[in-house]
Amino acid sequence: MPSSYVDQTPKDIWKMEKLMHLNFGSSSLKNLIFISALNPNSCTPDILGRLPNVQTLRICGDLSCYHSGVSKSLCELHKLECLKLVNERKPSRMVLSEYQFPPSLTHLSLSNTELKEDPMPTLEKLPCLQVLKLKQNSYLGRKLSCVGSGGFPELKVLHLKSMYWLDEWTMGAGAMPKLESLTVNPCAYLRKLLEELWCIKSLRKLDLHWPQTVFRQRLWTFEDMEWRYDIQLYPYGI
Known part of the structure; x- marks a missing residue:
């Protein structure tokens, strides 16, 4: 309807599940x-x-x-x-490097993107990002690196899922200063968690799936810090 005088979109139009193209001419759905x-x-x-x-x-x-x-x-x-x-x-x-995101983003989720390049150097620059979920087959590499000092300044929740071959994760000083919750599923090849993580005062919750035996044993070091950390290991609890 490019030449119509419609200035309001009918509510029922969003019930048309097979509708592929909608043209109201110069109308703006403000x-x-x-x-x-x-x-x-x-x-x-x-x-x-x-x-x-x-x-x-x-x-x-x-x-x-x-x-x-x-x-x-x-x-x-x-x-x-x-x-x-x-x-x-x-x-x-x-x-991912060919994409630019608006700085207003607070939540970002990627699925089946099969990234070959490390997404962290690009995403850590988003100034308002609070929740980042890298879901199934989002990244196929072995290494993650938050290279910038003070990267992810507002990030509170980080989910790393289905990164089956992830074995190394590095992070610059001062990165993720407001992180509260971290999920890594699975972490079968991840040798250890970042030392920098334990310096994040806001961090409270860790969900780790299928950690190696050596990795699991290292986490026992933090058993006396139960007052601070909620650590869940799957399939068995810590």
């Missing part, structure tokens, strides 16, 4: 703050530019083919807080 699923080929400046107040967005599809348009469009969403990126095309790998 009141829209939540989008449950959007294909990357629809994430153009022309479309997302009409959603200036969207706060929560989930993008599902081929993230490698449309990275340029998606990145450019995301940067214009100055009120975007929660972003979920789900890659649904195989074989297809997302290149």
Whole structure:
């Protein structure tokens, strides 16, 4: 309806589950703050530019083919807080360094992105990020490194899931100063936790799945600090 005079979107239009394209011409959906699923080929400046107040967005599809348009469009969403990126095309790998995210992000989740490059140097620069969830097949590498001093300044929750080959994690001094909860599932090849983690005064909760025997034994060192740490080991408790 590019030539219509419609200035308000009918509520029932969001019940049309098979609707793929919506064109109101120059109309702007200023009141829209939540989008449950959007294909990357629809994430153009022309479309997302009409959603200036969207706060929560989930993008599902081929993230490698449309990275340029998606990145450019995301940067214009100055009120975007929660972003979920789900890659649904195989074989297809997302290149995180080709993406730019709005500094307003507080929650970020990646799934099936099959990253080859370490995502931490890019993501640690997000100034407001509080929750980071790297889910199934999000990163295929063996090493994670938070290189910048003071990286992830607001991060409180970190989930590292299905990083089956992760065996080394390094972190610069002063990184993640507000971290409260850490989940690593699994950590079968991770030899040890960062010494810097124990210096984070806000850290309270650790969920570690399938740790090595040596790794498990090192954690007994902190048994006398139960007043501070809630450490859960799976499949067996500490």
